[in-house]
Amino acid sequence: MMANTMKAVIATQYGGSDVLEYCEVDAPRPNNHELLVKVMATAVGFGDTLIRSGAYIDGPESHSPSLPAILGFQASGIVEGVGKEVSNNWLGRRVVVNAAHANAEYLVCPVGSTVEMPDAVGFDVATLLPNFYLTAYHLLHTATQAKAGQTAVVYAAAGGVGTALVQLGKLAGLKIIALASTEEKCAFARTQGADDAIVYTNEEVPERVMDLTQGAGADLVFNPVVGETLADDLVMLAPYGRTVVCGLIQGLPNPDFVQTLMFEAVAKSLTLGMFSLWTVMEHEPERIKESLQELLILLKDGKIAPQIYAKLTLSDLAKGHDLLEKRKVMGNVVIEL
Structure with missing residues (x-):
């Protein structure tokens, strides 16, 4: 009953x-x-x-x-x-x-x-799995088509989606540069598989990313923060790189940013993408079930934690x-x- x-x-x-x-x-x-x-x-x-x-x-x-x-x-x-x-x-x-x-x-x-x-x-x-890992999964395989050997910068890497991105990104063969607010959170991100980690409150993020990539820049940036951070993304992306906005923790960028976006993005042929899991839920619901099934297998087999x-x-x-x-x-x- x-x-x-x-x-x-x-x-x-x-x-x-x-x-x-x-x-x-x-x-x-x-x-x-x-x-x-x-x-x-x-x-x-x-x-x-x-x-x-x-x-x-x-x-x-x-x-x-x-x-x-x-x-x-x-x-x-x-x-x-x-x-x-x-x-x-x-x-x-x-x-x-x-x-x-x-x-x-x-x-x-x-x-x-x-x-x-x-x-x-x-x-x-x-x-x-249904929200955090599903979002990370589709950031890697729907919003982008991440390929082994690429370098990805993950904002808020110690959070729910961030941790999932680090784990799933490593499974996909990516080099992961984690961004977090404290040394403790950076250490945590490394335990999840991040290759490098940057305390964004203490370091110049674009400069450090360029150093860590020997001047090449990152292929992918997953950004749930935005605010003023998009300007940094443009600097640290490699030519033909892609930033995916997947949240607005710090709100929208300054309206004046459009000019910077156009100049920097055109110069390096960058792509600015947006992603919400809701889009997949509304337009490809069958993929939600398929990817949940895949994630459950990874969990059962100990490949994600x-x-x-x-x-x-x-x-x-x-x-x-x-x-x-x-x-x-x-x-x-x-x-x-």
Whole structure:
């Protein structure tokens, strides 16, 4: 029998972590082609803090849901209900889910965004695949076609997506230059496979990248930060290099940057790309399932290792937002239910 109510964390309005309310709400019901999943683990990402704070309020609906709302975009759990058009064979299966409203005891999701988990894989690490590792995977194989031997600069390399990029980038044969804010985070990035690491708060990043590449520059830059950092990207990219913007932690660049972009980009035939996992979800949903299956195999075989900085209960989820905003986290914050 399906539960009538559930515990969830609601972002009641835009603001600080104090707007997150742990409360009891109506439990969802699966539509015809959906599953009802009892969440065993979910996670908090930096993107959740940006949505909650209103940083994307003027952005696309996919990144700025109307509040109040349950946040969270990834989960692992057990199927406890099915829609009318879904086989009962799904009941009881351990699954990993790429879906919204995951910071709750239950969620509903399309069958197409759900993948069965191997028994050997734990819920805590599996829940980190649907968003962080999926984003990294598609940055490497959709937004770019990364090739072995290329050099890639990874911003925020100690974060959830950054750590996944370092691990998956090394599997793809890339040389990884990690950027992080402290020596401790740079050391952490090296343990994940980064070949070199730069403390961007203490060093001139473009100069160091050029030194590390013997003046050649980087082939790829993965930038979730932007703000004024795009100017650095143009300097440290090799001819024909590509920067992919995959976030706006520091906001938009200065409007005057367009002139610099045109001059520098044209001179070296650079490419500036944009990427959101939402695009793949909307236009190629079958690839989400395929890549999740591939990532689960890599996880089971020990070829990737999601890093957990802290485990919290659902009632303490706001503490996860605080940890991320204080830039304390190396790896990921997991919520266990």
